[in-house]
Amino acid sequence: MMMSLFNTFESPYFLGFPLMIFIAILISLTMFIPDNNLLIKNQSSMLASTFLKTMTKEIFSPIKKSGHSWALLLMTTLMFIFLNNITGLLPYTFTVTSQLSLNMAMAIPLWLGTIIMGATSQPSHSLAHLLPEGTPMTLAPFLIVIESISIIIRPLALGVRLTANITAGHLLIHLVSLALINLTKSLPLLFLTFSVFILLLILELAVSFIQAYVFVMLVSLYLEENLI
Amino acid sequence: MFSRVIAHSARALKPAEALRICISPSTRLFHASQQCPVPVPRLPETGGKVRYGIIPEEFFQYLYPITGVTGPYVLGLGLMTMLLSKEYYIINSETMSAIGTLGFIVYGVKKYGHKVADFVDATNDKIIADFTEAKESRITHLQNHIDAEKEEQWRVDGKKFIFSAKKNNVAMILESNIRERQLMVFNEVKRRLDYHVELEKLKRRLEQEHLIKWVESNVVKTITPQQEKESISMCIMQLKSLAQRSRATV
Numbered sequence: 496m497m498m499s500l501f502n503t504f505e506s507p508y509f510l511g512f513p514l515m516i517f518i519a520i521l522i523s524l525t526m527f528i529p530d531n532n533l534l535i536k537n538q539s540s541m542l543a544s545t546f547l548k549t550m551t552k553e554i555f556s557p558i559k560k561s562g563h564s565w566a567l568l569l570m571t572t573l574m575f576i577f578l579n580n581i582t583g584l585l586p587y588t589f590t591v592t593s594q595l596s597l598n599m600a601m602a603i604p605l606w607l608g609t610i611i612m613g614a615t616s617q618p619s620h621s622l623a624h625l626l627p628e629g630t631p632m633t634l635a636p637f638l639i640v641i642e643s644i645s646i647i648i649r650p651l652a653l654g655v656r657l658t659a660n661i662t663a664g665h666l667l668i669h670l671v672s673l674a675l676i677n678l679t680k681s682l683p684l685l686f687l688t689f690s691v692f693i694l695l696l697i698l699e700l701a702v703s704f705i706q707a708y709v710f711v712m713l714v715s716l717y718l719e720e721n722l723i
Numbered sequence: 724m725f726s727r728v729i730a731h732s733a734r735a736l737k738p739a740e741a742l743r744i745c746i747s748p749s750t751r752l753f754h755a756s757q758q759c760p761v762p763v764p765r766l767p768e769t770g771g772k773v774r775y776g777i778i779p780e781e782f783f784q785y786l787y788p789i790t791g792v793t794g795p796y797v798l799g800l801g802l803m804t805m806l807l808s809k810e811y812y813i814i815n816s817e818t819m820s821a822i823g824t825l826g827f828i829v830y831g832v833k834k835y836g837h838k839v840a841d842f843v844d845a846t847n848d849k850i851i852a853d854f855t856e857a858k859e860s861r862i863t864h865l866q867n868h869i870d871a872e873k874e875e876q877w878r879v880d881g882k883k884f885i886f887s888a889k890k891n892n893v894a895m896i897l898e899s900n901i902r903e904r905q906l907m908v909f910n911e912v913k914r915r916l917d918y919h920v921e922l923e924k925l926k927r928r929l930e931q932e933h934l935i936k937w938v939e940s941n942v943v944k945t946i947t948p949q950q951e952k953e954s955i956s957m958c959i960m961q962l963k964s965l966a967q968r969s970r971a972t973v
Binding site for chain 1: 850
């Protein structure tokens, strides 16, 4: 019996040892990533490889060439988040990306990296982003303060967005499954709830991919701002 | 594994910078050939056979001599019954979630699995086709060059024969000229000799005719009228006898 709805979101410990690291590493690195660079791969590797190539092109075509060295880091992040989100949909699994600790641990270094890169190589250009073009001078002080706050909020937003979306989706799935188990007496309601569950599952699949894509795309946008 | 990840990111940088990053002595960044001297075994075309998507066929084959065909199924059923009745596995909300999720996955794979596989196979085939086409076009291009080169070499070889061909031509023309003139000479000489021959023939003929006429005229002169009459009466008598003989035979 579930004691509370949020039991599944507790970080798992085994004899005092945190298991999150193992789950995070094992799930994403053992599933569906092509571990060879052969020209013609088997179907599973080819699918993952095609997906990765398409995503890389999508995210990195608007970025200047000097930013393409970030491609490996960001695509790894994308695959990591996506696969972890997907595995969280299976029964009795723990989703590591529902933990704020992990998401902040991904968001803050990536964001901070872009900021430091921009600040050290071209400080005036990166500071110029604080004031958009064509603003009247009377609004300038307020706008600069607001823009600085928005820059500082970015890692928080990245982390919390991912956590909140995944947690909310999984929570909804738990709620609907609870409803399902308690509604076995009346068949029409069961079918209705089951169809709701299936729709929710499809939504969660989409959200898993979209959240990963949004995370990486936003980091690439922050990167584009700060590139040489 | 991580060294390969680092090598990947190192490869993204310029070669000079990459060489400055000494990760470990075992990492080779620029491969010119296969890294192992042993021949690499072929990968299997299809994966291992499975029943119901996850249980390998070898499990059923292993139990077949011990329990027969229904053995694994009885084992599975018994296992599930034990787990449920002894409450090792409790049916809760996660069970319904499991039924829904796994049912959805099975439906998705059954319905769209083939299409995805065909798409991936088409991608693979396109890569092979692109490389084959590039190879074939290069081969055709080079073959055309080879043929053109051979033709040029044949043309150069022909240069050796041009002078002897010209000499032969001139010799043939001279020969034909000589023969023509020889024929002309022969015809002229023959014409003259024929004239003399005809002249001799004409003389002979005229002499012959004249002689015959002279002989005839002399013979006619010697015939007397008496001789004429005798010869005519002889002729009439012979004719009468002939007529009688012919009447007798008829």
